[in-house]
Amino acid sequence: MNEMQKLKFYQKGTLTVGNRLVDEASRNVQASLDRSNSLTCGHRACQGCGEALGARYAIDAAMRASNRNLIAVNATGCLEVFTTPYPETSWQMPWMHSLFGNAAAVATGVAAAMRVTGKPATRVVAQGGDGGTTDIGFGCLSGMFERNDDVLYICYDNEGYMNTGVQRSSATPPTARTATTPPLGKETGNVFGTGKFVPKIAVAHEIPYVATASVADLHDLEAKITKAMSMHGARYIQINVPCPLGWGAASHDTIRLARLAIETGLFPIFEAEHGRITHVRKIRSQVPVVEYLKLQRRFAHLFKGGVEDPRVARMQAIADRHIAEYGLLEPVAGAA
Amino acid sequence: MLEQIEGSKAMAKVIGLCRPQVVCAYPITPQTHIVEGLGELVRTGDVQNCEFINVESEFAALSVAIGASAAGARAYTATASQGLLFMAEAVYNAAGLGLPIVMTLGNRAIGAPINIWNDHSDAMALRESGWLQLFAETNQEAADLHIIAFRLAEQLSVPVMVCVDGFILTHAMERIDIPDQAMVDKYLPPYEPVQVLDPEDPISIGAMVGPDAFTEVRYLQYYKQQTSFRLIEELSREFKREFGRESGGLLRNYEMADVETVVVAMGSVNGTIKDVIDEMRSEGLSIGLVSLVTFRPFPTRALQQALTQAKDVIVIDKSLDTGMGGPLASNIALALRDLAHAPKMHSVIVGLGGRPVTKAALHRVFRQAMIQPWEGSHFLDLNDRVIAREIHRRGKARRSGPAAENILKILESEREAAIIPTETRP
Numbered sequence: 204m205n206e207m208q209k210l211k212f213y214q215k216g217t218l219t220v221g222n223r224l225v226d227e228a229s230r231n232v233q234a235s236l237d238r239s240n241s242l243t244c245g246h247r248a249c250q251g252c253g254e255a256l257g258a259r260y261a262i263d264a265a266m267r268a269s270n271r272n273l274i275a276v277n278a279t280g281c282l283e284v285f286t287t288p289y290p291e292t293s294w295q296m297p298w299m300h301s302l303f304g305n306a307a308a309v310a311t312g313v314a315a316a317m318r319v320t321g322k323p324a325t326r327v328v329a330q331g332g333d334g335g336t337t338d339i340g341f342g343c344l345s346g347m348f349e350r351n352d353d354v355l356y357i358c359y360d361n362e363g364y365m366n367t368g369v370q371r372s373s374a375t376p377p378t379a380r381t382a383t384t385p386p387l388g389k390e391t392g393n394v395f396g397t398g399k400f401v402p403k404i405a406v407a408h409e410i411p412y413v414a415t416a417s418v419a420d421l422h423d424l425e426a427k428i429t430k431a432m433s434m435h436g437a438r439y440i441q442i443n444v445p446c447p448l449g450w451g452a453a454s455h456d457t458i459r460l461a462r463l464a465i466e467t468g469l470f471p472i473f474e475a476e477h478g479r480i481t482h483v484r485k486i487r488s489q490v491p492v493v494e495y496l497k498l499q500r501r502f503a504h505l506f507k508g509g510v511e512d513p514r515v516a517r518m519q520a521i522a523d524r525h526i527a528e529y530g531l532l533e534p535v536a537g538a539a
Numbered sequence: 540m541l542e543q544i545e546g547s548k549a550m551a552k553v554i555g556l557c558r559p560q561v562v563c564a565y566p567i568t569p570q571t572h573i574v575e576g577l578g579e580l581v582r583t584g585d586v587q588n589c590e591f592i593n594v595e596s597e598f599a600a601l602s603v604a605i606g607a608s609a610a611g612a613r614a615y616t617a618t619a620s621q622g623l624l625f626m627a628e629a630v631y632n633a634a635g636l637g638l639p640i641v642m643t644l645g646n647r648a649i650g651a652p653i654n655i656w657n658d659h660s661d662a663m664a665l666r667e668s669g670w671l672q673l674f675a676e677t678n679q680e681a682a683d684l685h686i687i688a689f690r691l692a693e694q695l696s697v698p699v700m701v702c703v704d705g706f707i708l709t710h711a712m713e714r715i716d717i718p719d720q721a722m723v724d725k726y727l728p729p730y731e732p733v734q735v736l737d738p739e740d741p742i743s744i745g746a747m748v749g750p751d752a753f754t755e756v757r758y759l760q761y762y763k764q765q766t767s768f769r770l771i772e773e774l775s776r777e778f779k780r781e782f783g784r785e786s787g788g789l790l791r792n793y794e795m796a797d798v799e800t801v802v803v804a805m806g807s808v809n810g811t812i813k814d815v816i817d818e819m820r821s822e823g824l825s826i827g828l829v830s831l832v833t834f835r836p837f838p839t840r841a842l843q844q845a846l847t848q849a850k851d852v853i854v855i856d857k858s859l860d861t862g863m864g865g866p867l868a869s870n871i872a873l874a875l876r877d878l879a880h881a882p883k884m885h886s887v888i889v890g891l892g893g894r895p896v897t898k899a900a901l902h903r904v905f906r907q908a909m910i911q912p913w914e915g916s917h918f919l920d921l922n923d924r925v926i927a928r929e930i931h932r933r934g935k936a937r938r939s940g941p942a943a944e945n946i947l948k949i950l951e952s953e954r955e956a957a958i959i960p961t962e963t964r965p
Contacts, residue, residue: 301636312602313607
């Protein structure tokens with residue numbers, strides 16, 4: 204390992220363990236010179252894009268876990284558009300895009316083809332944004348779960364239809380402003396819903412593995428991808444990926460927002476196997492949701508004129524409920 | 540081997556002989572027996588090395604087939620009617636990506652009003668989706684067309700829809716010659732994809748294409764279809780050599796020597812039409828038939844050659860474009876336009892939603908075309924009295940109610956009137 208690599212992946216001023224501080228075996232895939240660079244440079248993601256970062260780490264980890272014997276299926280969305288403006292592609296791996304709502308089903312077909320054409324070692328991932336996963340692709344996703352097809356589905360959750368210009372998805376949190384929420388109700392902001400949380404629905408399918416992850420903890424993200432790839436059957440990982448454009452946040456705040464989403468309790472980090480939660484990432488101390496909301500213009504209407512809107516309490520209640528439901532603040536009992 | 544067998548079961552057997560590697564099954568009447576039959580063949584091991592996947596919708600059925608085909612497997616599915624519309628986005632996608640999937644369409648009407656019986660509305664709705672569309676006349680041809688379809692699809696790298704009249708063919712018991720495996724293997728080599736998802740040779744499939752290249756991509760699809768006519772004919776000739784019977788091709792002529800009146804139709808209705816033509820010819824009338832097998836690509840030149848001597852062309856449509864008329868008639872009209880002595884065209888809409896197409900009705904309409912032709916579309920066996928009553932009723936009240944239910948009520952009242960003598964009614 205050369206000096207450049209060590210410096211490049213040391214994350215200064217964060218709570219994340221820098222690669223330089225851990226032994227070589229524990230360093231992440233991305234820190235390695237032999238990483239596959241599956242999503243290579245030159246793509247057209249926005250500055251500070253959480254999805255590009257999440258996808259890069261997730262797919263490289265999956266490539267390593269499969270000995271680079273991996274095929275990716277992509278739903279329509281930002282990730283698809285910014286990586287493959289014809290005739291260019293940023294994918295250094297076999298990659299396919301079919302439609303917005305069918306990535307899970309196409310991946311099922313690819314996995315079936317691998318079995319019948321004598322390539323059982325070739326693994327399959329499907330990936331999409333929250334719109335392609337929790338809304339339009341939900342039928343195909345649930346079908347893939349129910350059949351327990353040998354597919355790892357990765358959802359990059361940025362809580363809205365960002366590719367089409369920031370419209371509301373079923374994963375958009377309540378009170379958030381999007382391009383399609385102003386007509387709903389008297390006040391700006393998403394009036395209904397609790398932000399459909401598909402990981403919980405995935406757990407209810409009792410599939411082999413479900414996990415949530417965040418671009419604020421890339422070691423954990425890689426570890427979960429690696430674990431998922433060590434298993435067969437339907438697996439689901441939802442990664443919280445802040446969107447500077449859609450959230451109205453500074454592009455240098457992507458990691459900070461992702462971390463605040465965890466520490467407020469808004470985005471619980473957990474793992475589940477066969478319908479049971481097996482591991483929860485604890486929070487050292489709960490951060491009030493205000494600190495998370497105030498960094499984003501999509502929540503700016505909640506703090507107009509220096510007065511805190513009562514709806515902030517609704518967001519705090521969601522965070523508190525997650526903390527109670529997943530035991531995010533309870534002391535760690537025994538080994539994790 | 541000759542078997543007395545249901546059309547769907549025969550198709551399942553022959554599709555099985557084509558060695559499909561991924562079969563996606565989702566039930567919709569009237570195609571369900573085909574995928575059930577294939578499931579049974581996979582279970583018994585008669586079809587080996589095949590993934591039989593129960594999906595949660597038609598959209599998923601074709602999407603799974605898309606993934607399987609792009610990953611190098613021979614993929615098959617079947618659908619009908621609402622199912623085809625539900626998967627419409629994937630239908631266009633499979634064609635745009637150039638994936639040689641074969642799909643059986645058990646032709647069925649499209650609602651509303653909901654109707655499970657046969658017509659060609661489903662196939663016509665997606666005639667511009669980029670798939671080749673072949674129409675079977677008999678159950679023997681329905682079975683045979685699948686062998687040809689896989690060969691054609693894979694040679695061109697274009698998906699092929701085999702259109703089979705629901706119930707009339709899918710549920711009919713007939714004597715069908717099921718070929719043996721060696722014959723099918725000889726005709727249909729293993730699938731060799733032109734593009735494949737392979738970690739050894741990674742490519743991206745399904746990129747975003749802008750105005751700079753989209754026209755070229757679409758033109759190449761058009762070019763491929765427009766240059767496939769000879770291949771479709773060759774594959775039919777080769778099929779005849781190997782299997783000893785005629786199936787497929789662009790179109791088939793029946794009693795076409797020096798005829799003045801020519802009927803053009805697709806699918807199983809050609810059987811009834813042939814009987815009517817035999818009877819009319821025995822009376823000395825000059826009438827023949829062009830049975831169209833390939834609807835997409837539309838064989839304009841072959842049709843022009845077949846119809847060049849005709850004075851009158853009667854086009855039988857089993858579907859209706861409510862804003863235009865018969866879709867087949869619209870296509871034929873374009874083909875006739877460029878003939879030096881363009882024949883008169885007479886459009887007939889028949890068999891919507893499974894209405895029987897009787898010999899008597901065909902006799903009447905063919906004669907009428909010869910002696911007293913009509914303008915626009917003629918609807919075979921249309922119940923004019925019921926239509927008049929409903930139009931009259933609508934004129935009287937704004938809230939006239941749902942059309943389908945009203946028509947059924949009128950029919951019921953007419954039936955009652957026919958059964959119960961007027962004087963005994965209360």
